[in-house]
Amino acid sequence: MERFLEISQLSVAFPKAPVPVLREIDLQIARGEYVAVIGHSGCGKSTLLNVIAGLLPATAGGVVLEGREIDGPGPDRAVVFQNHSLLPWLTCYENVRLAVDQTLSRAMSRAKRHEWVLENLALVRMTAAKDKRPNEISGGMKQRIGIARALSMKPKVLLLDEPFGALDALTRAHLQDQVMAIHASLGTTVVMITHDVDEAVLLSDRIVMLTNGPNARVGEILDVDLPRPRDRLALAADLRFVAARTAVLEFLHARHTNPALAAA
Numbered sequence: 001m002e003r004f005l006e007i008s009q010l011s012v013a014f015p016k017a018p019v020p021v022l023r024e025i026d027l028q029i030a031r032g033e034y035v036a037v038i039g040h041s042g043c044g045k046s047t048l049l050n051v052i053a054g055l056l057p058a059t060a061g062g063v064v065l066e067g068r069e070i071d072g073p074g075p076d077r078a079v080v081f082q083n084h085s086l087l088p089w090l091t092c093y094e095n096v097r098l099a100v101d102q103t104l105s106r107a108m109s110r111a112k113r114h115e116w117v118l119e120n121l122a123l124v125r126m127t128a129a130k131d132k133r134p135n136e137i138s139g140g141m142k143q144r145i146g147i148a149r150a151l152s153m154k155p156k157v158l159l160l161d162e163p164f165g166a167l168d169a170l171t172r173a174h175l176q177d178q179v180m181a182i183h184a185s186l187g188t189t190v191v192m193i194t195h196d197v198d199e200a201v202l203l204s205d206r207i208v209m210l211t212n213g214p215n216a217r218v219g220e221i222l223d224v225d226l227p228r229p230r231d232r233l234a235l236a237a238d239l240r241f242v243a244a245r246t247a248v249l250e251f252l253h254a255r256h257t258n259p260a261l262a263a264a
């Protein structure tokens with residue numbers, strides 16, 4: 001396998017905590033791959049994503065992207081969080097434009113950057129709302145702007161930290177379909193955290209299942225062998241979809257029960 005994103009022997013401990021959150025995580029992600037990370041609340045999914053983003057240091061081991069060790073944030077890894085982080089005083093256009101100006105001002109002329117912002121707004125179907133401010137648009141639309149902003153930086157890796165978690169089911173489904181279409185057309189490598197088993201199976205090439213923390217490790221990795229493009233309605237009755245879903249549910253609920261519930 002080509003060496004693209006390599007997580008090697010990664011352990012993360014927080015100061016004052018006696019036991020590491022993550023312990024000796026090994027994971028190789030190929031260029032263009034869509035990988036979901038799933039596990040019970042508090043197992044360390046966001047911690048893993050934050051280390052890849054360069055927002056948190058590794059305690060031991062590390063992450064290498066295209067041969068370079070990650071030691072801080074950079075535009076080659078764009079993050080979309082569950083709760084949008086748009087600047088409220090800027091319009092949708094300006095929010096994306098700011099990211100483009102910060103990352104691509106040397107590579108593109110002003111006119112090119114303007115076109116590029118519009119292209120990314122069109123990619124998430126937000127052209128009509130480009131002059132609205134975040135408080136004038138819905139939660140799903142804010143997430144779409146967040147995704148446009150992330151993609152506009154031309155990242156090598158798109159990091160999604162439960163990007164659909166706060167949305168209602170219909171909006172969520174719609175956005176999942178859009179992200180699948182974007183992934184198909186751009187081929188961006190995606191690492192997505194989710195709690196939603198159906199979402200993980202529908203979107204991913206592989207699902208990384210973490211054991212409960214502390215000392216969380218990669219418990220299992222499931223290859224999702226479903227042809228693309230994927231259609232949610234057709235897949236609902238597809239036996240391969242059902243089998244993948246059952247395998248993840250079995251891991252989460254039979255072999256690694258929710259620690260919060262187990263303690264109750």
Ligand SMILES: Nc1ncnc2c1ncn2[C@@H]1O[C@H](COP(=O)(O)OP(=O)(O)OP(=O)(O)O)[C@@H](O)[C@H]1O
Pocket residue numbers: 014015017021039040041042043044045046047048213
């Ligand atoms: N800055 C921090 N300092 C100390 N402990 C932390 C810090 N950030 C996270 N933790 C702890 O690390 C563990 C993993 O947290 P993390 O947010 O990575 O889990 P998660 O799997 O993403 O959870 P959730 O699914 O609920 O979002 C938790 O026990 C959390 O309390």
